[in-house]
Amino acid sequence: MPPRTVAVLCSLLLLPALAGCSRKTSLKPDLALASAGQPVTILLDPPVKDASAVRARWGKQIIPILRTDKGMIQFIMPRGDTDSVVVEMLDGSRSLGSFAIRRQPEPAQRLLLSLDGETVTLRDRVPSNDAASVDARTRRTRLSFDVVNRHGTVVYSASIPHPAFEPVESFIVEGNDAHARTVTRTGPVVFPVWIPAHRDTVRLYVYEAAPGLDLMDSDGRARRRELAVLEVLP
Amino acid sequence: MMRALFLLVSFLILLPAAGAADEVCVGEYCYDADDSGSFYQSYLFSTTSNAFDIVMIGDGYTEAEMDKFIASATVMADSFITINPYAAESCAFRIWIVRLISEDSGIEVEGSSTWGNQDTALDAVFGDGMNITVDFDKVWKAVDSSAVPGSDFVCVLVNDPSGNDGAWAYQSERVCLVTGAWPWGVTMAHELGHLIANLGDEYQCVQCDQSAGFLTTADWTRTYSEATVAAADQIDNPNLATDIGVLGWQAEINPNQILPSHALNVCSGTTVGAWEGGGKYRYGVWRSEEYCIMDGWQCPSEDHFCYACSSALAAAILPCATAFPDCAYIPFKAPRLLRARSLPPELRIPFAEDTHIEIDIPPCWTCIPDSTDVPGPPLPETYGVGIVIQNLPEGTRVAVYTSMLDLVAEQVASANGSVEITFEADTLKRYFLTLDIPAGNEGMLVNTMLSINGAQVDL
Numbered sequence: 139m140p141p142r143t144v145a146v147l148c149s150l151l152l153l154p155a156l157a158g159c160s161r162k163t164s165l166k167p168d169l170a171l172a173s174a175g176q177p178v179t180i181l182l183d184p185p186v187k188d189a190s191a192v193r194a195r196w197g198k199q200i201i202p203i204l205r206t207d208k209g210m211i212q213f214i215m216p217r218g219d220t221d222s223v224v225v226e227m228l229d230g231s232r233s234l235g236s237f238a239i240r241r242q243p244e245p246a247q248r249l250l251l252s253l254d255g256e257t258v259t260l261r262d263r264v265p266s267n268d269a270a271s272v273d274a275r276t277r278r279t280r281l282s283f284d285v286v287n288r289h290g291t292v293v294y295s296a297s298i299p300h301p302a303f304e305p306v307e308s309f310i311v312e313g314n315d316a317h318a319r320t321v322t323r324t325g326p327v328v329f330p331v332w333i334p335a336h337r338d339t340v341r342l343y344v345y346e347a348a349p350g351l352d353l354m355d356s357d358g359r360a361r362r363r364e365l366a367v368l369e370v371l372p
Numbered sequence: 373m374m375r376a377l378f379l380l381v382s383f384l385i386l387l388p389a390a391g392a393a394d395e396v397c398v399g400e401y402c403y404d405a406d407d408s409g410s411f412y413q414s415y416l417f418s419t420t421s422n423a424f425d426i427v428m429i430g431d432g433y434t435e436a437e438m439d440k441f442i443a444s445a446t447v448m449a450d451s452f453i454t455i456n457p458y459a460a461e462s463c464a465f466r467i468w469i470v471r472l473i474s475e476d477s478g479i480e481v482e483g484s485s486t487w488g489n490q491d492t493a494l495d496a497v498f499g500d501g502m503n504i505t506v507d508f509d510k511v512w513k514a515v516d517s518s519a520v521p522g523s524d525f526v527c528v529l530v531n532d533p534s535g536n537d538g539a540w541a542y543q544s545e546r547v548c549l550v551t552g553a554w555p556w557g558v559t560m561a562h563e564l565g566h567l568i569a570n571l572g573d574e575y576q577c578v579q580c581d582q583s584a585g586f587l588t589t590a591d592w593t594r595t596y597s598e599a600t601v602a603a604a605d606q607i608d609n610p611n612l613a614t615d616i617g618v619l620g621w622q623a624e625i626n627p628n629q630i631l632p633s634h635a636l637n638v639c640s641g642t643t644v645g646a647w648e649g650g651g652k653y654r655y656g657v658w659r660s661e662e663y664c665i666m667d668g669w670q671c672p673s674e675d676h677f678c679y680a681c682s683s684a685l686a687a688a689i690l691p692c693a694t695a696f697p698d699c700a701y702i703p704f705k706a707p708r709l710l711r712a713r714s715l716p717p718e719l720r721i722p723f724a725e726d727t728h729i730e731i732d733i734p735p736c737w738t739c740i741p742d743s744t745d746v747p748g749p750p751l752p753e754t755y756g757v758g759i760v761i762q763n764l765p766e767g768t769r770v771a772v773y774t775s776m777l778d779l780v781a782e783q784v785a786s787a788n789g790s791v792e793i794t795f796e797a798d799t800l801k802r803y804f805l806t807l808d809i810p811a812g813n814e815g816m817l818v819n820t821m822l823s824i825n826g827a828q829v830d831l
Contacts, residue, residue: 175425175466175521199519217519250512261509267522268425275570277608281544301544328508329544 163234165227173242174217174267177204178225180237185209186229193228201225215239219265246270246332249342249370253281253302254326258344258366261328270332271296277349279303282362284343285333285370294334297353300346301327335372342368423463424568424689425522427515429470430552431494431506432479432531438471444529444552445469451557455665455675457686458561464689470518478533479504486534496530496549504530504540504549511547525567527560541566558675562665569688571681572609574650574659574667607651611666611680613658616646621660621680632658644679729807733757733772733822757797759805760821764789767810775802 164183172178185208186192194201194213205212216223218241226236244265252259274280274297281301285294333342345362352358428449430441449467453459474492481487481498493514495507506528515523529552541548541563548563565571613619616631624644630637633645641662650659664678677685761770764785771782772793780803783791797803 214521217521248512250509252509262513262516264516268524269422275608275610299544301542304542304544327544328512330512330546 163227163229165235165237167225167237167239169239171240171242172215174215174244176215176242177212178215178239180211180213180227182209182211182227182234186234188229191230192234195226195228196223215241217267243335245335247335247370247372249331249333250328251331251344252326252328253365256365258368260342260368260370263370265335266332268332270294270334271298273297273353274299279349280347280351280353281365282345282347282353282359283331283333284345285336286341286343287336288338288340293336293340295353296331296333297347298329298331301329333370336370337372339372340370342366342370344368423466423522425466425468425520425524426564427468427470427518427520427523427526428529429472429494429511429514429518429526430474430529430531431472431496432474432477432490432492433472433529433552434475434477435473437477437531438473441471441529441531441552442469444555448527448529448550448552448555448557448560451555452560452564453557455557455561456677457682457689458564461686461689466522468518468520468523470515470520472514472518474531477531479530481532481534481536484534494528496528498530498532498534498536498538498551504528504538504551506530506547506549508542508545508547511545525564527563529555539563543567543570558665561675561677565666565677565681565685569681569684570609571666571684572607572612572651574611574664574678574681575652607653607657609651610684611659611664611678612651613646614656616658619646619658619660621683624660624679633662635662729809731805731807733759733803733805753799754796755799755825756823757793757795757803758821758823759793760790761785761807762790762820764791764807765809769806769808771806771808772803773806775804 163186164181166181166183168179168181169176180194182192187208189206189208189211192203192206192211194203194211196216196218199216201216202214203211204214211227213225220241222238222240224236224238227234244267246266246268248264248266248268249260250262250264252261271283273295276299279300280297281299282297283295284292287293333340343364344366345364347353347358347362351361353362428445430445433441446469449469453462453465453467458465472493474494476490476492478486478490479492479496479498480490487497494510497505499505511526511528515526524546526547528547528549530549532551532553535553536551537554539548539550539559539562543566546567548560548567550559550563566573607614610620619625621644625631625646626643629643629645631646633643633647635641638645643662644660646658647660647662648655648658650657659678660680661678663676664681665675666677666681676682757772759770759772764770766785766787766789768785768789768791769782770785770791770793772780772795774780780797781793781795783793785791
């Protein structure tokens, strides 16, 4: 057998084995730091054959994929309470590798408060990517909040419509007539408030602000009625 | 009958760790550990980091009804986002759909047989007329457990099998409630108008005139001055005015138009002017157009926001819309199902006429075995019993007696309404529980838990 033929035959025999030794996929995220909900793009080199089979996961949590292409995957940075997210990319069941993305600290903290009579309770607090509350555009009774740091300085102030004074419609149909009235809510209310994120424990002052008070004015602020002072951990 | 009611009380054990291996709980909500996918799916995704995040979540949908919920949510979102000015600024929004499972199908409807008898994830109740209430604490905790990246507003779709048509927005709570049976985007657009831009209702006050009250022709008598005085205290929305001389949309009114606007002096209801009625008043309140989505009852077939509402909404949305004008749809990716942590079942106990209640505590080791009983392990001499009862009125005395009326343990419910009793029981004795409820309480929902040697025992 000529040497040339031998070489060709050997090559054919080795081809399947060589094909199985595909180059390791390189994963290049476009961001090293991302906030929850932010799209992160990963460049895949070499590209995968079927982009629709590519998944991303963080531990057991599947990360929603936004866009896919053979050489690119875009996913949504998940929310969590760790400093970084280790993302593993999978092509079907085969792991393509993993990488870490540092988490951008959430800019706000959402507080879940309850108001029962005049008792205000902090029920929950979670980091939040949403905007901090601003002043409610209403002339009705409001709940006003001041965030005070450990030096006693007001670092943030906002207000929301007073949840206990929100009108509720009530309709009663009797025969062809319809009664209607507006009733005031009763009982405890639970509502969220967003404040800027803070590194130290702060105090949250909660006030009731009568209709028409100008909360941008020192006189108006002085006329608020204090309901509670709550310690809020970071 | 009372006894029969109590036989319905399901006693739950505090599940041992081994039994809970298949379920992972985050906060007060759980999912199957071997499930895959995220708790939420995205309907509309904007890459802008300061978008309005709207979370759609259901109440009263069982696991078998998740497709129904998803269908309603997507139809509603699909329709909502085609309405201007939301449509023009759709990249200002991110809509997340969270799949939350309820034990029972359908929410409670006040005054019906379902009232007080449905176990749904968020405890929504359809009140009289079109009010819907919900447990806001549960809403926000469910949203947190779903790990959606943002949540400025929450829209709860309630599964109301009775077909009520209603919706409600709670501005302080940032939550709106709409019925999944009528997945109209215009309803969502209306309620989000309240939440996003503080828009007031523009009802023409046929149904809801606070000055007249009754929908009869006899009550169409004008009570202008009284209504005006009352309205001035209530109206502070950008789409309404209480002084026809001070209209927020004055610059848009044709100076030749005779005010107030009326079908007799303008050609079209879409003419910007000063139309009387709104904010739940028939008189003394002015709106910019005859028809508007914030009207809700009087809209013609072509639903749209009036000039004042569109302007106010656009002003509220605009800061979010221009930063990164890019958005996309994300395909549905087999989301996980979120369910409330297994809490003790609730049962309304109508004890107003019976403030002393007795309940047998199983098991009965000495009872004659049922013919279907499988021979069990050798009879132990003693066994541990743990009883937890929650939501009791303060001062309720809870006691355990033997069948020979020996007092075994007792506790009085404190302000938090919770009682926990543990004791070592003798196999050869029978035990029962008594509740003595202070007078003046008219029924309640109590949670009960019973553990016997860490194993569940049926009644």
